[in-house]
Amino acid sequence: MVTEEEWQGEVAKARRLRFLSPLIGLVIFALLTVPAVMAGATVAPGIDRYATTAGVLVGLLLPVIAALVLVADRQQLKTDEKVRSLTVELTEAIAAGDRESVIRDAQAQRQQFESRLANALDMAEGEPEVIDVIERSFDEVLHDAPVELLLADNSHAHLSRMAGVGPGGEPPGCSVDSPDRCPAARRAQVQVFADSDDLDACPKLRNRPQGRMSALCVPVSIMGRTVGVIHATGEPEAEVEDNEINDLATLAKLAGARIGLLRVMAETQLQASTDTLTGLLNRRSFSERLAAVPGHLHPVAVAMADLDHFKMLNDTYGHDTGDRALRLFARVLRDSLRAGDLVSRYGGEEFVVAFPDCTAVDAARTLDTLRAQLDAAITVGGLPKFTASFGVTDTEPGEELPEVLRRADDALLLAKRQGRDQVVLHDAEVVPSTHDNAAETNGSIEVTTRLPRLTPEHVSS
Numbered sequence: 001m002v003t004e005e006e007w008q009g010e011v012a013k014a015r016r017l018r019f020l021s022p023l024i025g026l027v028i029f030a031l032l033t034v035p036a037v038m039a040g041a042t043v044a045p046g047i048d049r050y051a052t053t054a055g056v057l058v059g060l061l062l063p064v065i066a067a068l069v070l071v072a073d074r075q076q077l078k079t080d081e082k083v084r085s086l087t088v089e090l091t092e093a094i095a096a097g098d099r100e101s102v103i104r105d106a107q108a109q110r111q112q113f114e115s116r117l118a119n120a121l122d123m124a125e126g127e128p129e130v131i132d133v134i135e136r137s138f139d140e141v142l143h144d145a146p147v148e149l150l151l152a153d154n155s156h157a158h159l160s161r162m163a164g165v166g167p168g169g170e171p172p173g174c175s176v177d178s179p180d181r182c183p184a185a186r187r188a189q190v191q192v193f194a195d196s197d198d199l200d201a202c203p204k205l206r207n208r209p210q211g212r213m214s215a216l217c218v219p220v221s222i223m224g225r226t227v228g229v230i231h232a233t234g235e236p237e238a239e240v241e242d243n244e245i246n247d248l249a250t251l252a253k254l255a256g257a258r259i260g261l262l263r264v265m266a267e268t269q270l271q272a273s274t275d276t277l278t279g280l281l282n283r284r285s286f287s288e289r290l291a292a293v294p295g296h297l298h299p300v301a302v303a304m305a306d307l308d309h310f311k312m313l314n315d316t317y318g319h320d321t322g323d324r325a326l327r328l329f330a331r332v333l334r335d336s337l338r339a340g341d342l343v344s345r346y347g348g349e350e351f352v353v354a355f356p357d358c359t360a361v362d363a364a365r366t367l368d369t370l371r372a373q374l375d376a377a378i379t380v381g382g383l384p385k386f387t388a389s390f391g392v393t394d395t396e397p398g399e400e401l402p403e404v405l406r407r408a409d410d411a412l413l414l415a416k417r418q419g420r421d422q423v424v425l426h427d428a429e430v431v432p433s434t435h436d437n438a439a440e441t442n443g444s445i446e447v448t449t450r451l452p453r454l455t456p457e458h459v460s461s
Contacts, residue, residue: 010082017075021068032060106243113140114250121258130262134255135163141247142232146172151220151228151259152179159228172215172233176204184217185226190245191217195236205233212236216245220252222260275345277323278330286344287401290354297340297356301363303392304408305333308420310349313386325383332377336370352405360394360425367392367423387421 040053117137124130131149138147146166150159159178164171179185183202193215196205205215213233220228230252234240273285281289293300307313307329314322326349333343333351342354355363367390378385391411395404411426418424 010079028064130258131163137251138165147232174231182229184219184229188219188226214238218248218252220256222256278345280330281344289342293356300395301355301358301360302404302408303353303390304412305351305390307349308387328381332374336373360392364392364423364425389415389420390423393426
């Protein structure tokens with residue numbers, strides 16, 4: 001490497017040589033002129049002495065001139081060598097600068113992509129929106145190459161395709177069905193397979209309809225656990241650029257973090273809004289959901305339910321059996337009612353159900369059918385026999401929930417007083433009772449009409 005000090009020294013030498021060479025030549029010429037004139041006069045008198053003098057002078061000057069040329073040539077060679085060294089160093093510096101510029105540009109593009117991706121994921125309010133961001137990012141990173149996101153559910157047992165793009169809309173179509181069976185997910189490392197026919201290629205790449213292919217697999221982690229993979233394919237021996245791998249790794253990291261956060265938030269919200277034992281809505285969540293029922297879904301019927309002789313069941317068979325009974329009753333409620341119905345454990349063995357867009361009469365028929373389903377579920381579940389009683393009422397426009405629940409509870413108390421294991425409506429004009437204890441009068445089924453508003457003191461549960 002030529003230093004600046006060395007280059008300045010060579011430049012100074014060349015400058016001195018250019019100045020001294022003519023001066024030295026003149027001095028030597030002057031010194032050699034006298035001997036040349038004397039020699040010319042001695043050798044050739046007359047006019048010939050001038051030619052002789054000139055010849056002698058030339059003969060004397062030739063070695064001097066040759067010496068001066070040789071010195072100048074050597075100095076020029078040194079200078080040229082320094083120039084060549086500087087040129088090589090400059091060329092290398094420019095090439096290094098270009099490489100660094102390319103690297104900086106790539107880093108800037110990655111940082112810009114990461115920033116835009118982070119903003120997009122931060123604005124996504126649920127997993128479907130996150131998946132949409134991921135799918136759109138595929139096009140930007142791999143430019144219409146076949147790529148898909150395989151992600152496990154909360155059980156972490158099964159992989160399913162959550163997003164996928166490709167020419168003609170066809171994703172790569174990986175057949176792996178579990179994180180434990182995916183090399184990239186199992187190793188938690190990026191895997192690049194140059195050819196599906198290679199000995200060490202992933203077995204899931206072989207025998208696909210597309211034929212031979214290369215593949216890039218990037219693991220996706222949620223809360224430190226690998227639960228998915230981004231899988232892309234291409235032509236055999238296709239070169240995978242580092243920026244593509246880095247961008248997919250960034251996508252996997254940020255998407256996994258966002259999905260993990262959303263799942264934690266959803267789980268936390270679910271735990272805050274549900275009963276721990278049964279998984280049903282708790283009292284606060286039920287009140288909020290009922291208040292949010294839109295006007296076009298009115299009327300809304302509300303039912304109170306209570307397990308009959310539940311204390312006796314607990315005392316006889318133990319609290320574990322009592323908990324199993326509560327969970328089974330909750331499951332029968334969920335399975336028997338509509339998806340839009342609101343079911344809540346209101347406390348102890350007491351439950352409340354809201355039926356949007358349903359009258360109390362229709363709700364009573366549904367609950368009467370549920371009683372039969374409960375009996376069958378108890379038999380299958382191997383639990384001691386138990387029954388449930390129900391009180392049902394209609395809500396009035398603008399009515400507060402406590403008033404509605406009081407009427408439903410009045411009906412429930414009457415069901416208890418009349419023998420339990422039945423459905424009773426409050427303020428209904430005609431209510432068919434299909435329970436086993438129904439008493440027939442004049443060949444018709446007994447009905448309850450104009451139920452009086454009872455209080456807990458009137459009837460024991």
